[in-house]
Amino acid sequence: MDGRAPKAIITDQDRAMKAAIALVFPDTRHRYCLWHIMRKLPEKLGSHAAFNAGLKTAIQSALYDSQTCDEFEEKGGQLIQKYGLGENQWLQGLYNERSFWVPVYLKGVFWAGMSTTQRSESMNAFFDGFVHSGTTLKEFVDQFDNALRKKVEVETTADFNSSNQTIPCSSAFRIEKQFQAVYTNAKFKEVQREVWGMILCNCILIRKEGCIFTYDVLDEITTDDDHVKSIKYIVYFNDEEIDLKCTCALFEMRGIVCRHALNVYQMNKIHALPEKYLLDRWRKDLKRRYTVVKSSYDDLRQNADSRRYEFVVKRCVKLATRVSSSDAHVTTFMHHLEEFENQFKGLTLESGSTKVTETVVTDKGKKILSPHVVKGKERPPTKRKVPPVEKVATKRKKKQVIPFLQVFITCIAFHCMHISF
Structure with a gap:
């Protein structure tokens, strides 16, 4: 990420991961997956006599309707007292870590619309129809490429529709x-x-x-x-x-x-x-940088932007090798580069990703079969300028992934970074 830590990160409840994120990304806002927590409600509290007679609704009201942290804590305290949940260790543990998963504590942090309360947003949805519990390593690599290609095709079609189709307004607003x-x-x-x-x-x-x-x-x-x-x-x-x-x-x-x-x-x-x-x-006219990075499915997309990008990168790498031997050469090179960059300021870049061809190649090349399966042996303060309206608001507030994928999930990161120079 260009040497920068992510501003926000979402994980499940894992103590080792929580400690690692706090150590490596101290300024990153870490939150737990709310969907996983809410899924455990029937298991942990389903035996309570009032679970379907007010308890479940009260929990949801405290989570989703609270406008301030004080309001949530007040509702949470009343809920625990009313239903006699003071001795529930699971609920007590969640309350102690409430800043990691309760929505009201996460306000003010940009999550780009990512919601972990829906099953369709999990990693499993990405591989639906491509892998299963019996998938071998060789098949996984092939199917991952197919899944990624399908995702790109869907996104390219969506870009094309956004550029060429207009949804009518529903009002005169x-x-x-x-x-x-x-x-x-x-x-x-x-x-x-x-x-x-x-x-x-x-x-x-x-x-x-x-x-x-x-x-x-x-x-x-x-x-x-x-x-x-x-x-x-x-x-x-x-x-x-x-x-x-x-x-x-x-x-x-x-x-x-x-x-x-x-x-x-x-x-x-x-x-x-x-x-x-x-x-x-x-924005629909945004030029997405990742669309010009060469990938294993570029021959299917026939992306002219990727070809041009690869050509420019190769020349830049060759030039960087020459000038990096001297500080003076690097200074001169950066000076000319800044001048060249200034010439392109304000230039509107038109993405080639909005162009969709009629014919899409669905398969290419001979499929190599996997080897025979052999049974294995058993074994944060901020310095930003605060708008007046935010100052007033702040002042008022003061009054399931399959086992196979878990083993080979690292293949995903490596495969995504496959760039040819």
């Missing part, structure tokens, strides 16, 4: 049209869900302090059992900078402007959002 013009179809659908959700929101102005407006937004949410509940969110709006912060922290965590914020913008007759709310990572 101008901000929705702003997202329609720049976001991929998949992300625009997420924005539309927030636009639709505005119908169920009721926005009330509570106070005004200078240019900061504070709103209470009541949102009606329907649960899985068709029960409707009303949750209050607080939105802080800076009238001068058109800046906004909501206690749901959807934008900070997923990069999508929430329905509560959109409701406040509509009330204040704001017809266009500042550019900072339009993330580059969701």
Whole structure:
């Protein structure tokens, strides 16, 4: 990752992994997989007499409805006392590590929309239909390549559709049209869900302090059992900078402007959002760097960008070998490189990944069979500038993977880094 530690990382509950991450990535925000924890609820608490008579619902309410850490701790304490769970070691262990998995403690950290509460987002989904418990090592390498190729084909098709198909707006809301013009179809659908959700929101102005407006937004949410509940969110709006912060922290965590914020913008007759709310990572015209890296399936994609990229890299490596023998040569080279780079500032790069050919080769080359299977022997402070609206918000807060894959998972990282120079 260019010598930089990841800003956030998601794992299951493993003490050795937790200690290693804290040691190697001390500034990285580590969280546990919430899906794995919630999956254990019936196993650990299913024998409780009130599990299906209020306990399960109370746990979910404390997890998903709490707006502050204090609110979660209050609900958690009431829950433990009401249902007599003070002696439950599993629940006590989770509570002690609540900052690693409870959603309210993870607000403010950008997770790029990654949610570990759904089975489809696990590693198993990547290999569905390609490997099974009897897959050999040779077959695994072949099938991994096929799975990766399939993933690339799906992404290329999605890029093509985003560039050539336009999803119609569901309203006359101008901000929705702003997202329609720049976001991929998949992300625009997420924005539309927030636009639709505005119908169920009721926005009330509570106070005004200078240019900061504070709103209470009541949102009606329907649960899985068709029960409707009303949750209050607080939105802080800076009238001068058109800046906004909501206690749901959807934008900070997923990069999508929430329905509560959109409701406040509509009330204040704001017809266009500042550019900072339009993330580059969701744009349909983004040039993705990894699409030009040569891979084992490039001959199938016929990617012209990859060929050009490989040609430039080879020349750069050859030149780097020559100039690296002298500090003076390196200084001169970097000077010319910066001048050359300045010439391309502001240049819009058009990705070749949006071009999809009609014919896709599904198989190529002779398949080599695996050898006969032989039975084995038994045996963080921040220095960033804090916007005024965030200062007000902060001040108010103060008052299953198969065994075979587990063995050969390292093959994935090695195979992904297969670059030919």
